[in-house]
Amino acid sequence: MKDLIEQLKVQVIRQLNLEDVEPDEIDPNENLFAADNELGLDSIDALELIVLLDKEYNIKIKNAEEGKNVFQSLTTMAKYIAQHQS
């Protein structure tokens, strides 16, 4: 799980074009879309994360409600990927 989270950090940085953010600057348990999150993610980034899951893990998010739960944090994303890939 730890390796998957570290891999996700790199992929999220690349996918969201967070050009100058380092992986160790991302807290895997922090709410990705919280107003006070330094990354400042918005609805466009939510689309990008859906594309990331499809492109890198062949996982399709079925609806917005499911997406809201999956993308709460990098940890929830990693758990979802682990469940759906096994």
Added chain:
Amino acid sequence: METTTTVQSLGSCSISQGQILHNQALWLEDKEQPFGKFIKHAYRQLDWHYPKFHKMDRLCKLATVTARILLQNGTLEEYNSEDIAIVIANKTATYHTDSKHIASIQDRDHYYPSPAVFVYTLPNILVGELCIQYNIKGEAAFFIQEEKNLPFLFDYSQLLLESGVAKICLTGWVEYTETHYNSELHLLKIN
């Protein structure tokens, strides 16, 4: 910039190749750091929490930090939004980000255009970012020029100010390429 009888300079900020000057005085210098680390260091020095900063492309980051250093004293807050103009120019528009977008759609078998990149493939977005940050709703323009030409920008700003279209104008040059970056912003007001 020399002050004319009608237009006064309220300050300037420039960032170029690892050096930041505010009103001609050194604000930060590190010529060894690549742009990404340098601009992030400058952002942290501002002690300012702006969540959208990390999502911006490098051209917008350069403009944002330059403007923040120049405007953090709150001068623009004294003006009505509609009386604030913004006039910016550069040579390569958003070529650096355009190249990233093109790279993401080159391969037909792995065709994944990125909204996070695409949104910055227009130089007016830089103007938009600053308008959002400083509540600017007056005249806005972004010119593409062969070379940095501040006299032209100052003349254009003076026209806006003297004609009453604006009472204060943020103007200057913001350029980013893989090998070179340079920004110089000035705040001009009518006397």
